[in-house]
Amino acid sequence: MHKNSALSIERGTLTGLASISEGRLVDKLRSVALLGPVTYLSHMTTPLGVVLAKNSVDQIAMSLGLAEFNLGAKPLADLVQDFCHFPGVDCFNLLAAFTGSDCCLNDSTINLFLKNEPQSSSVKNMVHLGQLFRGGVLAKYDYGNASSNAAHYGDARPPVYNLSNIPRDLPIFLSYGGQDALSDKRDVQQQLESLKLHDAGKLTVQFIEDYAHADFVMGVNAKDIVFGPLLSFFKNQQ
Structure with missing residues (x-):
């Protein structure tokens, strides 16, 4: 750049x-x-995102030893399928379930999006986003214990x-x-x-x-x- x-x-x-x-x-x-x-x-209101964050799916993925957060692959795909039955979560409209009710997309655009999305991310990235939602502050990644945070940041808290x-x-x-x-x-x-x-x-x-x-x-x-x-x-x- x-x-x-x-x-x-x-x-x-x-x-x-x-x-x-x-x-x-x-x-x-x-x-x-x-x-x-x-x-x-x-104040994130994305129905599927809130359900995933509140149920700590990011932490579950880490506890399973996963490095890649891929909603299209097992075992995360099975978990998401279960969450799709939660009240207010409409996985038949996956784009809206993640981003909100878009006003100005045409059918061909939505089909193109769903053909390529959602793409995978690192589990650590998703854990951090979950921390931001649950913690309410814009902080760096929390390694989960005081000693690990101190090793990275020089302080027990991120x-x-x-x-x-x-x-x-x-x-x-x-x-x-x-x-x-x-x-x-x-x-x-x-x-x-x-x-x-x-x-x-x-x-x-x-x-x-x-x-x-x-x-x-x-x-x-x-x-x-x-x-x-x-x-x-x-x-x-x-």
């Missing part, structure tokens, strides 16, 4: 903002775009990321949706609170009431609603 390039983050928002808050990447960026940003997860350390003069474009079940608007407001001292004119916030998570990248009208303003934002930073 070149110094004058822009960083566009969707699911990687947490990684990007955490790194920037610790002074990393800053010298490589001219501006940052956050689409449906996922940082705080306390440090908390301080997003207010993000440079105030870094141009940020943040767009979020009112129907997003992963990036709930209450969690985004907490994120924006961390940026309340950002330099005037350096923070552009867009709220789209009927958008859910997948609309930002696959919505039939995203070109005009999201990416038009986003490209104008980038041009203004040149």
